[in-house]
Amino acid sequence: MQQYPGVTSISPQEKNLSAELMQQVAEHKGCGTSGGSGKASCGSSAAQGDMPPEIWEKVKNHPCYSEEAHHHYARMHVAVAPACNIQCNYCNRKYDCANESRPGVVSEKLTPEQAAKKVLAVASTIPQMTVLGIAGPGDPLANPEKTFKTFDLIYKTAPDIKLCLSTNGLALPDHVDTIKSFNVDHVTITINMVDPEIGAEIYPWIFYKHKRIKGKEAAKILSEHQLQGLEMLTERGILCKVNSVMIPGINDQHLVEVNKAVKSRGAFLHNIMPLISAPEHGTVFGLNGQRGPTAQELKRLQDNCEGEMNMMRHCRQCRADAVGLLGEDRSAEFTTEKIMAMDVQYDAGTRKAYQELVEHERQEKVAAKNSELSELAAQRSDIKLLVAVATKGQGRINEHFGHAKEFQVYELSTAGAKFVGHRRVDLYCQGGYGEEDSLATIIRALNDCNAVFVAKIGGCPRDELSKAGIQPVEQYAHEFIEQSAIAWFKDYLEKINSGEISHVRKGDADIRQGAYVAA
Amino acid sequence: MAYKIVSSQCTACSACEPECPNNAIREKNGTYIIKPEKCTECIGYFDDPQCVAVCPVENTCIVDTAYPRYQASA
Numbered sequence: 001m002q003q004y005p006g007v008t009s010i011s012p013q014e015k016n017l018s019a020e021l022m023q024q025v026a027e028h029k030g031c032g033t034s035g036g037s038g039k040a041s042c043g044s045s046a047a048q049g050d051m052p053p054e055i056w057e058k059v060k061n062h063p064c065y066s067e068e069a070h071h072h073y074a075r076m077h078v079a080v081a082p083a084c085n086i087q088c089n090y091c092n093r094k095y096d097c098a099n100e101s102r103p104g105v106v107s108e109k110l111t112p113e114q115a116a117k118k119v120l121a122v123a124s125t126i127p128q129m130t131v132l133g134i135a136g137p138g139d140p141l142a143n144p145e146k147t148f149k150t151f152d153l154i155y156k157t158a159p160d161i162k163l164c165l166s167t168n169g170l171a172l173p174d175h176v177d178t179i180k181s182f183n184v185d186h187v188t189i190t191i192n193m194v195d196p197e198i199g200a201e202i203y204p205w206i207f208y209k210h211k212r213i214k215g216k217e218a219a220k221i222l223s224e225h226q227l228q229g230l231e232m233l234t235e236r237g238i239l240c241k242v243n244s245v246m247i248p249g250i251n252d253q254h255l256v257e258v259n260k261a262v263k264s265r266g267a268f269l270h271n272i273m274p275l276i277s278a279p280e281h282g283t284v285f286g287l288n289g290q291r292g293p294t295a296q297e298l299k300r301l302q303d304n305c306e307g308e309m310n311m312m313r314h315c316r317q318c319r320a321d322a323v324g325l326l327g328e329d330r331s332a333e334f335t336t337e338k339i340m341a342m343d344v345q346y347d348a349g350t351r352k353a354y355q356e357l358v359e360h361e362r363q364e365k366v367a368a369k370n371s372e373l374s375e376l377a378a379q380r381s382d383i384k385l386l387v388a389v390a391t392k393g394q395g396r397i398n399e400h401f402g403h404a405k406e407f408q409v410y411e412l413s414t415a416g417a418k419f420v421g422h423r424r425v426d427l428y429c430q431g432g433y434g435e436e437d438s439l440a441t442i443i444r445a446l447n448d449c450n451a452v453f454v455a456k457i458g459g460c461p462r463d464e465l466s467k468a469g470i471q472p473v474e475q476y477a478h479e480f481i482e483q484s485a486i487a488w489f490k491d492y493l494e495k496i497n498s499g500e501i502s503h504v505r506k507g508d509a510d511i512r513q514g515a516y517v518a519a
Numbered sequence: 520m521a522y523k524i525v526s527s528q529c530t531a532c533s534a535c536e537p538e539c540p541n542n543a544i545r546e547k548n549g550t551y552i553i554k555p556e557k558c559t560e561c562i563g564y565f566d567d568p569q570c571v572a573v574c575p576v577e578n579t580c581i582v583d584t585a586y587p588r589y590q591a592s593a
């Protein structure tokens with residue numbers, strides 16, 4: 001049997017675990033074991049919880065719809081849809097940098113035929129790739145022929161791959177039935193407002209019924225179509241995620257209203273993302289100095305909305321041609337030139353075997369966490385703190401501090417460990433940061449964390465982190481994240497109770513804004 | 520007149536191609552071009568030239584003054 005990273009072996013008996021059994025043992029609701037609000041976060045959540053089985057079946061392998069799944073399963077986007085029917089102030093269609101990762105950016109556009117071959121090539125190389133999304137670089141539904149032709153080709157050759165798409169919603173009501181006919185299970189709508197006054201500050205114009213429409217009138221039409229489309233999807237049983245870009249001073253307060261509006265129309269998951277805005281992107285917001293939110297501002301808004309519905313916090317705001325686990329991008333391995341030269345054998349059996357291994361590992365992880373959590377149950381404390389984790393996936397602390405391109409952030413309390421976000425720490429394009437400065441960048445990005453869990457760390461960063469009040473923790477190298485975080489937190493509380501240490505409240509942290517250089 | 524596409528500005532997003540009522544737009548060498556003899560400036564079809572209205576980059580679909588104003592045939 002082929003070996004995969006992080007997955008050791010599996011016995012024949014274990015391989016026969018049925019889907020039902022997996023569901024039963026699958027984890028308690030919440031991104032982690034979150035108590036608190038009583039509403040599963042990340043929808044997503046680790047697990048089935050109180051989710052109906054048919055919904056759990058739809059999300060358990062979808063990295064964007066399940067926080068827990070994103071440690072194990074990968075997605076890919078194919079850039080078959082370059083045209084767009086609206087203009088957004090955070091988007092610049094002229095921008096194309098191979099090293100830049102954010103929505104709307106791609107390196108090459110594909111025909112549906114090229115896209116279908118690429119999907120098969122990736123699926124054969126990366127068995128954990130379970131989801132194919134079309135997210136642009138324009139709007140998939142402004143290119144309906146290309147989008148649906150691509151779905152048709154993939155549906156015929158690789159029916160086990162989940163299809164999804166991400167749209168601004170303007171053309172959505174016209175296409176809901178076609179979407180349903182291709183068994184598309186997941187649709188994401190980007191909804192940044194439900195108030196045209198606010199919309200006019202985000203969208204300069206839309207192209208609708210052969211006219212360019214501007215201002216509030218444009219925003220009103222867009223908003224009506226988005227909400228109507230959402231209702232139509234819900235009626236047809238298609239899971240719908242709503243993405244919102246948090247733009248401080250424009251829609252940050254208003255997104256609570258958006259959250260209520262989309263929840264009442266049946267959205268499954270709400271993903272509030274920070275605005276990415278830097279002058280070098282050439283966007284209206286980048287050029288007019290509109291800032292993005294800080295880590296605390298983003299988390300506060302997400303926490304405020306969480307009582308209302310499932311919140312997604314693990315979004316990496318990926319490119320329209322991204323390939324791989326959410327924290328990574330392997331698109332450079334699958335350029336058109338390379339794909340056309342590949343002899344692709346689609347092996348559904350290997351993919352299935354791998355996915356069974358993941359299920360097995362997933363269950364182990366849950367069991368480990370639950371046993372650790374039961375020991376925490378005796379502790380009483382109001383302390384809530386954040387810790388950062390360096391991971392390559394599989395839900396383990398398995399990345400060297402110096403190699404980490406991002407850190408995952410967990411909130412620890414006596415209720416357990418809850419995933420609340422991630423911080424990118426790739427090198428910045430602008431400014432020419434050197435080695436020394438990259439450490440300063442990381443410290444700014446983790447400034448709100450009390451500890452950072454790593455597989456290994458060098459002497460110099462260890463000292464610098466400690467000076468900044470962030471404790472480097474190596475003792476749980478290669479262990480499961482949540483189990484380790486809970487064990488560490490238990491020790492932490494005991495040391496505080498014994499007076500050995502005192503708890504320090506941390507400050508705010510930066511969310512990366514600039515372009516970055518891929519390693 | 521007819522419209523033309525400034526190729527250095529064109530992102531090749533293809534949005535204009537299906538909007539053209541005259542099928543005057545096609546891709547050529549990684550950018551899009553308008554065949555001037557087919558372009559009617561959308562006169563007789565729409566109030567606004569569609570390529571201009573849908574193009575995401577300002578001042579990319581512009582009037583080509585090398586051609587006389589389109590006259591709808593009587």
